[in-house]
Amino acid sequence: MARAQGRRWLRHISTRGEAPALGFTEVMLAGLARDGGLYVPETWPRLTHETIAGFAGRAYADVAVEVIRHFTGDAVGEADLATMAREAYATFRHPAVAPLAELGVNTFALELFHGPTLAFKDVAMQLLARLMDRALAARRERRTVVVATSGDTGGAAVEAFRDSSQIDVVVLFPHGRISDVQRRMMTTAKAANVHTIAIDGTFDDCQAIVKGMFNHPAFRERVRLSGVNSINWARIVAQTVYYFTAAVALGAPRRRIAFAVPTGNFGDIYAGYVAERIGLPIDRLVIATNVNDILARTLSTGTYELRDVVATSSPSMDIQVSSNFERLLFDAYDRDAGAVRALMDSLAQSRRFSLTARALAFIRALFAAGRADEDEVAATIRTVRRETGTFVDPHTAVAIAVAGRESRDPSVPMVVLATAHAAKFPQAVEAACGERPPLPGWLSDLHQRPERVIALPADQSIVERFVAQASRAAQEGALA
Numbered sequence: 452m453a454r455a456q457g458r459r460w461l462r463h464i465s466t467r468g469e470a471p472a473l474g475f476t477e478v479m480l481a482g483l484a485r486d487g488g489l490y491v492p493e494t495w496p497r498l499t500h501e502t503i504a505g506f507a508g509r510a511y512a513d514v515a516v517e518v519i520r521h522f523t524g525d526a527v528g529e530a531d532l533a534t535m536a537r538e539a540y541a542t543f544r545h546p547a548v549a550p551l552a553e554l555g556v557n558t559f560a561l562e563l564f565h566g567p568t569l570a571f572k573d574v575a576m577q578l579l580a581r582l583m584d585r586a587l588a589a590r591r592e593r594r595t596v597v598v599a600t601s602g603d604t605g606g607a608a609v610e611a612f613r614d615s616s617q618i619d620v621v622v623l624f625p626h627g628r629i630s631d632v633q634r635r636m637m638t639t640a641k642a643a644n645v646h647t648i649a650i651d652g653t654f655d656d657c658q659a660i661v662k663g664m665f666n667h668p669a670f671r672e673r674v675r676l677s678g679v680n681s682i683n684w685a686r687i688v689a690q691t692v693y694y695f696t697a698a699v700a701l702g703a704p705r706r707r708i709a710f711a712v713p714t715g716n717f718g719d720i721y722a723g724y725v726a727e728r729i730g731l732p733i734d735r736l737v738i739a740t741n742v743n744d745i746l747a748r749t750l751s752t753g754t755y756e757l758r759d760v761v762a763t764s765s766p767s768m769d770i771q772v773s774s775n776f777e778r779l780l781f782d783a784y785d786r787d788a789g790a791v792r793a794l795m796d797s798l799a800q801s802r803r804f805s806l807t808a809r810a811l812a813f814i815r816a817l818f819a820a821g822r823a824d825e826d827e828v829a830a831t832i833r834t835v836r837r838e839t840g841t842f843v844d845p846h847t848a849v850a851i852a853v854a855g856r857e858s859r860d861p862s863v864p865m866v867v868l869a870t871a872h873a874a875k876f877p878q879a880v881e882a883a884c885g886e887r888p889p890l891p892g893w894l895s896d897l898h899q900r901p902e903r904v905i906a907l908p909a910d911q912s913i914v915e916r917f918v919a920q921a922s923r924a925a926q927e928g929a930l931a
């Protein structure tokens with residue numbers, strides 16, 4: 452987009468059409484739009500086939516800059532972006548950052564778990580923390596990030612924000628309901644700006660408390676509250692990068708590539724949609740769900756209908772509402788914000804909505820979907836271990852199982868996103884295949900590190916009091 456002096460400034464608009472258009476930095480700091488919608492770019496940037504072909508053989512951080520700069524425009528200087536990308540991806544323990552491994556005939560695993568907390572959320576969070584820190588430092592502003600986590604997001608946020616000068620991070624997790632590895636990845640950080648709270652309750656209780664804070668204007672303002680959950684637009688942008696690196700390694704853009712994605716909140720797979728919109732030739736995006744299959748049901752029936760959440764061995768996909776799906780709906784309805792508002796009103800009132808035939812056809816043109824139950828997940832972990840010698844985690848196994856059932860053009864490579872390291876879910880993997888996957892060597896002392904955590908009841912005002920004490924933004928505000 453052109454602005455005065457030829458500056459590139461991409462405007463972002465809300466899927467519900469009743470919030471002001473914002474630039475990249477404002478969208479990143481805001482999270483949710485004020486009208487309850489999600490921000491998307493007003494127009495899609497476009498990468499040519501020549502540009503994409505030129506990604507072949509380049510370092511991951513270089514490709515990241517080449518893709519992401521189309522979204523950040525002048526909001527982030529290119530040299531700064533390059534520095535941040537280099538630093539973010541230097542935290543990964545594999546030189547390729549996101550390597551491909553062969554799983555079977557023309558089927559590959561895209562290993563997104565070589566970051567500090569062994570799950571794909573590191574890919575986006577490591578960059579997001581640096582982008583936010585830099586933007587806030589320029590404004591001499593502090594913020595407090597509060598995260599509710601069912602396991603992976605909290606660890607990724609702690610690792611990413613622990614060196615931040617501008618941001619304090621507080622993580623709420625449900626006491627006794629996450630794995631030891633997941634808990635220790637949050638509670639063993641030594642940084643003074645990191646605070647972890649074991650809530651006496653469920654993940655939904657944690658999420659309700661955080662939502663309550665965002666809906667409490669005086670508190671929100673006092674601690675300068677920010678969100679980094681999967682609806683954060685900068686996270687989506689960072690996730691588009693590995694679709695490019697994987698596809699190019701397998702012959703794109705000459706060749707079309709299919710992806711199967713273990714899906715919960717629809718952030719990761721929506722990033723694949725964005726990659727397609729901006730020019731990557733994608734054959735198909737396969738939504739893989741566990742028995743919490745709202746999206747698989749929607750694609751087969753055209754009706755999005757909430758049901759109760761069932762706990763599974765792939766907890767990061769145990770969701771009821773797939774928040775980022777709203778972004779896809781916006782395009783499926785030709786960017787008619789009124790139509791999206793009507794769907795969301797229907798969801799709030801009657802826990803369901805039905806898609807028009809046209810919107811459903813739009814989605815089905817690129818997406819397929821399937822679900823895997825717990826038996827299939829265990830059988831998949833067992834089979835992959837036997838046939839390839841590698842361990843896969845339960846989230847990845849959901850996608851391998853679903854991809855295996857897809858009818859396919861054998862000449863189109865299928866890339867399964869491997870979203871977590873098997874050692875992050877040792878009980879489930881051992882129960883499935885009889886062997887316990889070991890932690891990587893650099894984490895082998897995790898169980899000896901001292902933990903720092905406070906236990907609090909599921910009570911919003913008690914948690915708010917703790918957050919306000921931990922928040923430098925609140926302390927400085929009180930002095931001013």
Ligand SMILES: *Cc1c(COP(=O)(O)O)cnc(C)c1O
Nearest residue numbers: 603715716717718719767870871
């Ligand atoms: C968060 C997560 C997912 C789901 O990703 P969404 O973007 O919410 O769809 C899948 N697998 C793992 C291991 C995760 O941590």
